Amino acid sequence: MTVSQVCMFLCLLAAASAENILYPSIGGSETLTCACPDHQCQRVFWYRFLQKDETLQFLLECNTVDKVNYGNNIDTQRFKASSNGGSGKFTLRITSLQQNDTGLYSCLLHSQNPKQGLESLTSPGYYIKPGEHRPTSPPPTVKPKVKNPPPCKPNIQPVKGCKPLVLWSCVGVLLVLAVLMISILTYFSRLPKKCRHQFAKKVQLN
Structure with a gap:
């Protein structure tokens, strides 16, 4: 060789x-x-x-x-x-x-x-390699920080002067009073005229 x-x-x-x-x-x-x-x-x-x-x-x-x-x-x-x-x-x-x-x-x-x-x-x-340039390493890539979105606020606006719990309590009381008034009116409307006249006299005497 x-x-x-x-x-x-x-x-x-x-x-x-x-x-x-x-x-x-x-x-x-x-x-x-x-x-x-x-x-x-x-x-x-x-x-x-x-x-x-x-x-x-x-x-x-x-x-x-x-x-x-x-x-x-x-x-x-x-x-x-x-x-x-x-x-x-x-x-x-x-x-x-x-x-x-x-x-x-x-x-x-x-x-x-x-x-x-x-x-x-x-x-x-x-x-x-005459006349050539040494390759440069690319800059490190930085991943952008992902921000978590803020939690969504419930779109419930309380009535001024009453908080939600108080509001529902007020509504319940009003409904009970309304039912009682309707019951009383219905009761008197079904009484005979004679009974209603006697009931009115008793109220006047008292």
Whole structure:
């Protein structure tokens, strides 16, 4: 398997797990790091997957003594690699970033330790988006407080001077008096004239 084929496979792996998204300005610069887990890495391969035409591009190879081998058509002034052999950290400095540099950047480490797995020798990757703005999170939505409607007041207006209980008591008394008057009038209207005349005389004598 060639380095190009390995980089293609790792590019797809890194694209699925890219953790760092960078938003440099046009003409700006970025510094990418690639750390060796066991400090026994002798060299690093840097590559990128360009978004504009979806092509994989090998950038360069750098060893622990900072010897760099560049890929085809790579601007050696814009891409600078270095290493810190003691810490096992490799860096890639990219300057004068343009919009056509948008894509995924990652690395592949070469270790002398045969126990190192492929996952530990790859970087999660950096997704560089020159000229784009970092998305802002929308403001939290505040739900309006729902006010409970006031309880409806009964539409009963008491008569002035009497409360409802007193009013009903007065009405009851008036009804009783009315019934008594009707009963008395009905009684007298049914008496014979003679009896009514005698009753009137007794009233006059008294």
